[in-house]
Amino acid sequence: MRIDVLTILPDVVEGFASASLLGKAWRDGVLDLRIHDIRDAATDSHRTVDDAPFGGGAGMVLKPEPIFDTVERVDPPRPLIYLSPAGRTFRQGDARRLADGAGFTLLCGRYEGVDERVRQHLVDEELSIGDYVLAGGEVAAAVVLEAVCRLVPGVLGNRESVADESFSSGLLEYPHYTRPADYRGWSVPAVLRSGDHGRVERWRRAQSLYRTASVRPDLLAARGGLTAEDRALLAEFGLIVDNGSDGIGGARNGPAGR
Ligand code: SAM
Numbered sequence: 001m002r003i004d005v006l007t008i009l010p011d012v013v014e015g016f017a018s019a020s021l022l023g024k025a026w027r028d029g030v031l032d033l034r035i036h037d038i039r040d041a042a043t044d045s046h047r048t049v050d051d052a053p054f055g056g057g058a059g060m061v062l063k064p065e066p067i068f069d070t071v072e073r074v075d076p077p078r079p080l081i082y083l084s085p086a087g088r089t090f091r092q093g094d095a096r097r098l099a100d101g102a103g104f105t106l107l108c109g110r111y112e113g114v115d116e117r118v119r120q121h122l123v124d125e126e127l128s129i130g131d132y133v134l135a136g137g138e139v140a141a142a143v144v145l146e147a148v149c150r151l152v153p154g155v156l157g158n159r160e161s162v163a164d165e166s167f168s169s170g171l172l173e174y175p176h177y178t179r180p181a182d183y184r185g186w187s188v189p190a191v192l193r194s195g196d197h198g199r200v201e202r203w204r205r206a207q208s209l210y211r212t213a214s215v216r217p218d219l220l221a222a223r224g225g226l227t228a229e230d231r232a233l234l235a236e237f238g239l240i241v242d243n244g245s246d247g248i249g250g251a252r253n254g255p256a257g258r
Contacts, residue, residue, distance in 0.1 A: 001152055002032040002103035004076035005141050006067065008049055008110055010037045012138040017145060025155040032103075033145075036074055041066035050111050059112040067107070067118050077103030079124035083137035083144070084109060087126030090144060092167035094127065098144075099151035106144060108137025170223045172216060174207035191237075203237055210239040 005013050013035050017026060025031045039047045043065075050060040071080065083106060098104050107114070107123065119126065129140045149155050151162055166173040177188040191203045209230050212219050220226065226234075226241065234241055 001030075001099075001101075001149075002034065002077050003145065003149075004034045004036060004074060004103075004105040005108065005145075006036050006038055006070055006076070006105065007108040007136075007138055007141070008038050008062075009108070009136065009138050010035045013108070013141055013145075016138075016142040021155055021157070022146060022149050025149060025152070028154075030152065030154040031149060034074070034076070036070050036076075038062070038066045038070050041069040041073070053112060061112050062109060062114045062118070064115040064117050067114060068122060071105075071122060076105035078105065080105045080107060080122065081144075082107045082109065082114065082119060082123040082126045083129070083140040084113060084119075084126045085128050085131070085133050087128040089131075090127040090129050090140075090147070092147070095144070095147040095151055098148045104148075106137070106141045108141050110136040167219075169208070170219060171208040171212045172219070174204040174211070202233055206233045206237045206239055209234055210241065213241045 007013055017023060017033055017035070022031070026033050039049055042049050049063055049066050051063050053059065053061050081104060107118075127140075127144065129143045134140060156162065162168065164173065177192060181188045181193060189203070191199055194200070209220075209226065213226070231241070
């Protein structure tokens with residue numbers, strides 16, 4: 001998979017991408033990551049890439065020429081995604097879609113962002129990593145890179161599974177425990193040590209439902225709320241989910257599980 005990143009701070013992206021599993025996949029050639037410095041396309045001795053906004057106002061705007069010139073020179077893979085707080089929110093489904101493709105390109109803004117003609121005539125889509133404003137797109141690029149690349153076969157190895165983690169089923173993931181079985185008097189739920197795999201599976205699903213109802217009832221609503229089967233499963237483990245007026249409600253003070 002080829003991924004290009006266009007930025008005026010290539011060291012920031014490269015530093016992040018060189019570390020951990022992403023860096024290993026890059027060095028092993030599983031990922032063909034190409035980081036381009038937009039300043040290389042500047043034509044003056046100061047390597048200028050920004051200018052004051054027409055119409056006045058605070059801040060600077062990234063000029064169109066170095067961005068168009070970089071894209072035309074390197075012919076990066078599409079879609080070309082501009083990272084922007086004004087974009088659609090990046091979700092796990094986007095990570096999956098991009099991981100299933102042959103490649104993509106991330107354009108990082110700075111200052112007040114990019115000249116509007118870049119958005120209108122060069123960019124294929126715009127993604128935001130959340131409802132807050134960063135100083136630049138590099139951290140957002142790191143978020144997208146990591147979320148996508150960990151789904152690319154060969155990047156994670158078999159140390160982590162992406163099959164039943166949060167969002168993959170529309171629910172948040174169940175809790176995990178490892179040794180010791182008792183730590184400072186806090187015990188691992190007995191069901192996880194019972195050897196009863198069917199019951200473990202049911203407990204995990206009940207915990208997923210409970211956790212999602214507690215903190216992300218919107219996710220439950222999106223999949224049509226709790227079914228009678230879900231409610232029976234919650235009841236089996238003593239987990240209480242209030243019946244709100246929307247039929248989904250939230251979870252309250254149920255035990256962590258038995
Ligand atoms: N003036 C812009 C606005 O109000 O929408 C904010 C520009 S921001 C200071 C500079 C750059 O940071 C943006 O061009 C974008 O690339 C990046 N950025 C900031 N917040 C972001 C977010 N939530 N998601 C993705 N990129 C973001």
